[in-house]
Amino acid sequence: MLEKTFNPQDAEPKIAKKWEELGLFAAQPQSNKPPFCIVIPPPNVTGVLHMGHALNYSMQDLLCRYKRLKGFDVLWQPGLDHAGIATQIVVERVLAKDGISRHDLGREKFVERVWQWKEESGGQIVKQLKALGASADWSRERFTMDEGLSKAVRKVFVKMYKDGLIYKDKRLVNWDSKLQTAVSDLEVIQKETVGKMWYMNYPVEGMADTFITVATTRPETFFGDTAVAVSAEDERYKHLIGKNVVLPIINRPIPIIADEHADPEKGTGAVKITPAHDFNDFEVGKRHNLEMINILDVHAKLNENVPVDFQGLTTMEARALVLKKIEELGLLVKIEDNPMTIPYGDRTGVVIEPYLTDQWFVDTTEIGRQALEAVEQGKVNVYPENMKNTYYEWMRNLQPWCISRQLWWGHQVPVWYGPDGEIFCEETEELAKQEAKKHYGKEVSLRRDTDVLDTWFSSGLWAFSTLGWPDAESIYLKKYYPTSVLVTAFDIIFFWVARMMMMSLYNMKEIPFKDICFHGLVRDEKGQKMSKSKNNGIDPLEMIRKYGADALRMSLLVQAGSGRDVLIGDSRVEAYRNFTTKIWNAARFAEMNGATVAKDFDPAKVKLPLNAWVITKLSEAEKTISKAIDTYSINEASQSIYHFIWGTFCDWYLEMSKPIFYGDNEAAKIETRSTMAYIFEKMITLLHPFMPFITEELWADTGKRDNMLMASIWPDLAAFEDNEASSKIDWAIELIGSVRSLRAEMGISASAKISLKIQDADEKQKQLIQSLTDVIHFMAKIESIEFVNEHVKGSVSTVYDGIIIMIPLDGLIDVAKEKERLNKEMDNLKGFIERSKAQLANEAFVSKAPEKVINERKKALTEAGENLTKLQEAYKRLADL
RNA sequence: GGGUGUAUAGCUCAGUUGGUUAGAGCGCUGCGUUCACAUCGCAGAGGUCACAAGUUCGAGUCUUGUUACACCCACCA
Numbered sequence: 001m002l003e004k005t006f007n008p009q010d011a012e013p014k015i016a017k018k019w020e021e022l023g024l025f026a027a028q029p030q031s032n033k034p035p036f037c038i039v040i041p042p043p044n045v046t047g048v049l050h051m052g053h054a055l056n057y058s059m060q061d062l063l064c065r066y067k068r069l070k071g072f073d074v075l076w077q078p079g080l081d082h083a084g085i086a087t088q089i090v091v092e093r094v095l096a097k098d099g100i101s102r103h104d105l106g107r108e109k110f111v112e113r114v115w116q117w118k119e120e121s122g123g124q125i126v127k128q129l130k131a132l133g134a135s136a137d138w139s140r141e142r143f144t145m146d147e148g149l150s151k152a153v154r155k156v157f158v159k160m161y162k163d164g165l166i167y168k169d170k171r172l173v174n175w176d177s178k179l180q181t182a183v184s185d186l187e188v189i190q191k192e193t194v195g196k197m198w199y200m201n202y203p204v205e206g207m208a209d210t211f212i213t214v215a216t217t218r219p220e221t222f223f224g225d226t227a228v229a230v231s232a233e234d235e236r237y238k239h240l241i242g243k244n245v246v247l248p249i250i251n252r253p254i255p256i257i258a259d260e261h262a263d264p265e266k267g268t269g270a271v272k273i274t275p276a277h278d279f280n281d282f283e284v285g286k287r288h289n290l291e292m293i294n295i296l297d298v299h300a301k302l303n304e305n306v307p308v309d310f311q312g313l314t315t316m317e318a319r320a321l322v323l324k325k326i327e328e329l330g331l332l333v334k335i336e337d338n339p340m341t342i343p344y345g346d347r348t349g350v351v352i353e354p355y356l357t358d359q360w361f362v363d364t365t366e367i368g369r370q371a372l373e374a375v376e377q378g379k380v381n382v383y384p385e386n387m388k389n390t391y392y393e394w395m396r397n398l399q400p401w402c403i404s405r406q407l408w409w410g411h412q413v414p415v416w417y418g419p420d421g422e423i424f425c426e427e428t429e430e431l432a433k434q435e436a437k438k439h440y441g442k443e444v445s446l447r448r449d450t451d452v453l454d455t456w457f458s459s460g461l462w463a464f465s466t467l468g469w470p471d472a473e474s475i476y477l478k479k480y481y482p483t484s485v486l487v488t489a490f491d492i493i494f495f496w497v498a499r500m501m502m503m504s505l506y507n508m509k510e511i512p513f514k515d516i517c518f519h520g521l522v523r524d525e526k527g528q529k530m531s532k533s534k535n536n537g538i539d540p541l542e543m544i545r546k547y548g549a550d551a552l553r554m555s556l557l558v559q560a561g562s563g564r565d566v567l568i569g570d571s572r573v574e575a576y577r578n579f580t581t582k583i584w585n586a587a588r589f590a591e592m593n594g595a596t597v598a599k600d601f602d603p604a605k606v607k608l609p610l611n612a613w614v615i616t617k618l619s620e621a622e623k624t625i626s627k628a629i630d631t632y633s634i635n636e637a638s639q640s641i642y643h644f645i646w647g648t649f650c651d652w653y654l655e656m657s658k659p660i661f662y663g664d665n666e667a668a669k670i671e672t673r674s675t676m677a678y679i680f681e682k683m684i685t686l687l688h689p690f691m692p693f694i695t696e697e698l699w700a701d702t703g704k705r706d707n708m709l710m711a712s713i714w715p716d717l718a719a720f721e722d723n724e725a726s727s728k729i730d731w732a733i734e735l736i737g738s739v740r741s742l743r744a745e746m747g748i749s750a751s752a753k754i755s756l757k758i759q760d761a762d763e764k765q766k767q768l769i770q771s772l773t774d775v776i777h778f779m780a781k782i783e784s785i786e787f788v789n790e791h792v793k794g795s796v797s798t799v800y801d802g803i804i805i806m807i808p809l810d811g812l813i814d815v816a817k818e819k820e821r822l823n824k825e826m827d828n829l830k831g832f833i834e835r836s837k838a839q840l841a842n843e844a845f846v847s848k849a850p851e852k853v854i855n856e857r858k859k860a861l862t863e864a865g866e867n868l869t870k871l872q873e874a875y876k877r878l879a880d881l
Numbered sequence: 882g883g884g885u886g887u888a889u890a891g892c893u894c895a896g897u898u899g900g901u902u903a904g905a906g907c908g909c910u911g912c913g914u915u916c917a918c919a920u921c922g923c924a925g926a927g928g929u930c931a932c933a934a935g936u937u938c939g940a941g942u943c944u945u946g947u948u949a950c951a952c953c954c955a956c957c958a
Contacts, residue, residue, distance in 0.1 A: 197958075215958045267958035340957055386885065390953065393884060397954080567893065575907075578920040589917035654917075744924035750913040832902055844938035853900050860901050
């Protein structure tokens with residue numbers, strides 16, 4: 001006998017352990033099963049499981065389990081990302097508690113410390129993933145910094161360098177002054193603020209009392225000004241082009257130039273040019289060969305290129321002082337409020353400065369074009385399709401990708417410099433030395449570039465590096481690449497998806513995955529983004545503790561589709577915990593009634609309409625579920641199995657089986673026991689990818705089986721098409737619904753047994769009702785059914801499929817209430833008939849609408865007419881009372 | 882400024898190629914429950930499908946416009 005309830009806290013860890021011990025998660029590259037492969041979006045080594053992960057990995061696990069049941073050889077390739085910036089920040093924070101900075105340790109010691117930290121507390125998330133039920137091949141876990149993957153990184157870098165796709169350049173980059181590193185455009189968050197615009201006068205050299213007014217939001221950068229630009233067409237300033245203005249305070253003359261960047265409509269039409277601290281000005285500077293004066297140091301404080309009393313000030317301090325001095329000189333014209341956006345680092349939250357440094361870049365022109373074309377040409381399918389547009393838009397406006405970071409934790413750039421600065425880019429120091437020897441004709445000492453690579457550079461290789469590349473003979477690479485599908489949230493489409501496309505097409509000459517399935521973000525129950533500041537975060541582990549992993553998974557999966565956002569909260573997870581209880585109790589019911597499959601049971605040959613019906617419904621559900629999963633409509637698939645189990649199986653099938661079990665028809669009992677056990681087994685198989693734990697538990701508890709459900713096969717129910725026996729039950733369900741509704745509306749107590757009088761049923765309907773008498777009695781709480789030829793006095797009635805259904809109430813009838821109810825029913829019918837008639841009288845409709853529609857409409861009209869007549873008769877009799 | 886979505890019941894959302902009287906879950910109301918399940922069942926109420934115009938015999942569904950909201954990208958002297 002099954003326990004009273006399912007206890008996920010005890011059962012889940014045991015089951016998870018068993019799966020893994022039996023090696024059921026492991027790929028079988030040697031098998032001749034068709035491959036199905038997903039590479040996991042690697043969580044950060046610093047990460048703990050959050051709801052976004054829970055959704056992402058639940059979806060992948062669903063797909064993997066589904067494909068395994070369908071007979072595929074599944075490789076779900078797991079791993080972790082070293083997450084350069086994020087991890088370095090975490091470890092620095094740990095060290096800071098002991099008052100140590102990374103500079104105290106030095107680079108080598110610090111990196112050692114990070115590795116140590118990684119071994120100790122990194123990878124927590126893997127345990128948490130297992131608790132969620134994730135069936136990845138854990139024996140193949142990879143880490144972006146492990147040896148094989150690091151080798152892949154070096155190899156790709158060198159190849160791209162030698163192909164001219166990676167180059168070093170002195171350019172303005174986004175500078176994070178807290179971490180003292182460059183970051184890419186994507187790592188910069190723009191925030192709206194209301195700032196100020198200051199209008200300052202710059203005196204024109206050699207012309208007394210003549211000024212050019214420039215407007216600026218950053219007065220402190222004026223020490224780096226090397227020109228003032230105006231439009232060549234601007235009448236106000238035309239005559240001044242070629243002359244100089246003198247920068248106040250420092251009295252440095254700078255030229256007035258004509259440049260298209262100056263827009264006469266904006267500001268004063270004259271714009272100060274600070275090439276080393278503004279992206280637009282940088283371009284202007286290059287066009288006019290202007291000097292680029294860097295006025296900031298790595299901490300974003302003013303450096304030695306400014307007067308002594310400004311040196312060492314922060315930009316904000318410098319701004320105040322500059323404005324004070326300008327004002328003292330009488331050159332401050334006016335101040336305006338100015339709405340603007342300010343760039344912040346996404347990890348550090350400090351203001352990002354445009355900063356002039358040497359950095360490594362990837363030229364994305366060619367590989368970006370390939371990545372764009374692959375999607376345009378449909379080599380990669382995108383779900384939902386509209387995400388393609390987002391992808392296209394970005395790919396068509398690709399900028400060079402800044403891949404170097406001035407961090408310590410990451411893949412160090414495989415570049416060595418000779419004494420004269422000559423670059424040797426090789427996979428190892430040995431090779432670099434050899435090349436240097438060739439170059440110089442003698443041994444020289446080399447200096448390695450200290451930069452590390454953007455984390456996304458190594459994640460960009462993930463689809464093939466985890467499968468064994470650069471070992472071209474890797475059986476995994478051969479069998480599973482390109483991978484089947486990438487499941488990811490759309491917020492990393494540029495960071496990761498686009499980079500994987502580019503890097504894979506460049507290296508493998510082949511797409512990394514055939515499908516991309518984007519899902520939405522997880523929000524709280526009110527639809528708000530989860531954030532620390534709102535304190536509305538929901539911990540998936542907490543939910544697992546409270547309700548079980550199955551409940552959490554299902555509550556996420558029922559919403560996971562079409563890139564929609566997913567809402568989560570206690571009440572939702574609780575609802576699916578209730579679902580597990582429901583299934584559990586259904587199993588208990590089946591067990592109590594002796595549901596086991598008889599030896600000679602053939603589901604195709606069941607005789608009872610009820611059993612034929614449930615088999616047909618299961619077959620329909622299976623079709624819906626498979627089709628939905630195949631197109632990543634996970635929500636639809638989840639809802640379908642949920643409704644089958646709760647609605648069709650529990651609410652109707654199990655209920656309708658009761659009169660059979662309580663009756664004395666032994667043959668019917670035997671067939672029903674078999675069918676029930678059969679359906680239950682198939683049903684939990686269909687549910688397994690969604691809720692793996694409870695289904696596995698029930699698989700073990702409800703039958704003598706020698707395998708695990710996980711290693712079972714997906715039911716093939718194609719043979720069970722809709723049939724006549726099954727439609728009888730559909731008809732009966734409608735009939736029962738009518739009776740129940742009538743009872744309830746007339747306020748007849750749900751427990752009160754009543755008799756039913758039926759008029760105008762034809763032979764076929766009579767037979768059907770008779771054959772299902774027990775079921776109808778039970779389901780509609782009826783004591784007796786009698787066929788009559790005329791209306792029964794003092795009864796309430798309704799009409800279903802041309803049959804008048806009456807409940808005699810022997811004088812207890814509330815005539816007013818019944819009149820009201822009948823009136824309402826008749827009004828509805830009349831309205832419908834009117835509309836239908838009008839439509840059928842419309843020549844245009846009759847001549848243009850498809851025949852099928854017209855016939856349907858005619859038939860419905862006739863039926864409605866008959867039903868109305870019968871209702872009117874009933875109403876008349878009521879009046880006679 | 883460019884792009885992508887969304888707008889249907891109190892809430893969260895379905896609604897296939899246009900076709901009978903627009904659906905589900907939760908919530909609400911009523912009724913019920915001695916045996917699979919109070920973690921339950923049955924029934925009911927509740928919607929001018931954001932607004933306007935158009936196409937059509939017929940529009941929640943297609944077109945255009947308007948409004949509101951959400952997200953992404955870019956610019957900002």
